[in-house]
Amino acid sequence: MFVYRLVQAGLLIPMLAFIVNCSGSGDTTAEEKFQSPSSTCGSFAIKNKFIVHWKNGDMTFESAVDREKFVNEFMTENNEEIAWAEHDYKLKQFNPVTSPIASSEVTEFDWGQQKIQVEDVWARGIDGSGVLVAVIDSGVDIDHPQLANQIYRNPREFENGIDDDGNGLIDDISGYDFERDRPQVTDGTGHGTHVSGIVGASHSNGNIKGIAYGAKILPLDFMNSEGEGSLSDAVSALNYAADQGARVINASWGGAPCSESLGAAINGLNQKGILVVVASGNNGQNLDVRPEFPAAYTYSNQITVGASSPNDFTADFSNYSGALVDIVAPGVSIYSTYTFPSERYLDGTSMAAPFVSGAAALLFSHRPSATVQQVKEALLFSVDSGPFPVATRGRLNIKKAIEYIETVVQ
Template sequence: MISNTSNAFRPGEVIVRLKGDSASLASEGGFAAKYGATVADTFEFGTQGLLDKGQMMQLKLPAGLTTEQAIAKMKQDPSVAYAEPNFIYTLPKNEQAEAKQPAGAPAQQDGPAQFVPNDLTEDLWGMHNTGQNGGKADADIDAPEAWAIHTGRNDAPIIAVIDTGVDYNHADLKSNMWVNTGEIPGDGIDNDGNGVIDDVHGYNAFADNGDPMDGHGHGTHCAGTIAGVGDNGEGVVGVNHRANVMAVKIFSDEGSTDSAAILRAIEYTTKMGATITSNSWGGGGASEAQKEAFAASSALHIMAAGNNGWNNDFFPNYPSNYDIPNNIAVAATDRNDKKASFSQYGVKNVDIAAPGVDILSAKPGGGYQMMSGTSMATPHVAGVAGLVASMYPQATAAEIKEKILNGADKIEGLKTKVADGNRLNAHGALTWQ
């Protein structure tokens, strides 16, 4: 989970969007010139969710003009829809990782209509909880029941993991990675003309290049929950045994990012046709630019509710609190169907809960590790969203969201924590009509 509790920003930079009738001014560079600034980047998100077609830009300000001064001036400019800082975000310290090889006993079938793959072990309580290790039986997402119906497809709609990148060479992920067939790997040419060279498995939005390799671990862990290769006798199994996962790296291996990188990431996933995005990050103040970018995408965006334990109805968390139709905000539960102690919550602003404590998944370099957080709950939901999209490839974001929320288990102890007491149920999502 990324945070920006101090609302820090990059000095000397501004994110600005012009009004629709001012787009030509932006394309000619005239707007930046008015402020003595230079255009560092531009962003295009289509028109869905946008009120007009003004251009969004990242500006580098001239010496002597601060970010605060520039924003104050731009707010008085009739050609400006909004201007805001280029916010900085960092990974917090409260999602500690513990290296661990899958060592639990093989999971046992406990119902007639289940498929139990050979890499589903007792460690993966969130998928299948029979009461092991002090848990509560069935405090899980009913994954084996869902897998009896559908396990995913490699040609399924794209699931984009917007995070620290993904180890696309990991044995438990490699065959489930998205491949950009428009690129010739390693030729140093932007073959498909999308503005990124050699983006074979995704995009590094932080460095603005085609290599989204994970040097941190957070994103690979999320990807393993979404799509660890299933029934391969190795490691862990994801919600999708087979999938089409796009790696989108939004921050450095040291754990920092900014609004501009996030906007580039959303722009890329929109351009390249992602159906689902998984966003295990957030915190800090609202960004109008990020909200607009998410809203403009046709994808369904799964978003972590946060790890500070507070009520998001009173203390908003972004991006999960954005009031847009195509997102789902996710809290975390433990193996007893209780809200995790760290998880943020809110019956108005958190849509669903999912397993997020002691979650075993992949780590870069071929290993595995245990992590806890709403960051771990989010990919359970993103994985189910991907499974629904795989089974119903024509489903819209609204229809996938409807299936997930209506197919959820209604847990009495969560009814004061998340909307309707929803706890994720993969079987319910696949079967809800």
């Protein structure tokens, strides 16, 4: 099924362009243009869904009964225009984990907010106003008392059964559910609601203190009630976020050991000035040894985030890497909004990433003309150093990041 719409031209990473050039002679067969999954990727492939990269730079999503039919019929018919194709792949939310030792360090429910010194930023009136943060996840409980007023509203779309803004989606007023292909966003697992509260819960109507409580949240659902989704729906959500004007995208998911299509989509967002914040994953592994994506990508508009504890140790479940993980942020016993009950503690790198997404929103809000590179630098160059096995060796400090960006952007 055609899901959202084409990825715009120019998104392909150089490696893909190389493949395009190589296939330009016209003598490459459809079979040769199909990139079969490696042995580690095979179990993640969705057997009847495919991602097509066209020579003009577009990316589309197609269905067929199986690989053989797809190659012999669709790809052969369109062979002249196709650069290459691959299976669609499964992605998953990073399921919450528990870390009893790290949790025992917790004394206050908002320890994370205190640790990154965000109260000092709020006291200066910096709250994320004017910034749109897309939460691409399991959905969001958009009626939650602390989130209802934080949700983005598409000004070009109305509840009337018509695609008013002509983007291919009917009544996409407050986000979209790409998994079920409908405008009503719900949250089947609670994961996206927890992430959203960390990014930007209102400071009224409850206990949660969202980092960027003046920002708007764009809820984009691409997961089923098991917390699983497809790469094609994730890419559709990424591109939708860009079209709506998001400056920050939170991606607390991954787990795929493969696929270049997701990388092409994230890299393409760099040209649109969008920062993508990615959780490092909860396997307690070195990503250098066992790379997973998107965490292990190194695009200049991406920040990969591990989880830290109240006493500034790396959480035992957090994936790490001195090259591929950039920073750590609070990710142990994080209290946030939830579906049922309406508030709860969760542990995971999924909780650490939205601290950074919220912090990025504060920076963009304070300096709207800042580039993605300047915001990324501000976040990474102002960390509090600690025993963290990540590239900066540091934990997020938004107070210092705000001071940093003031020296770089007037």
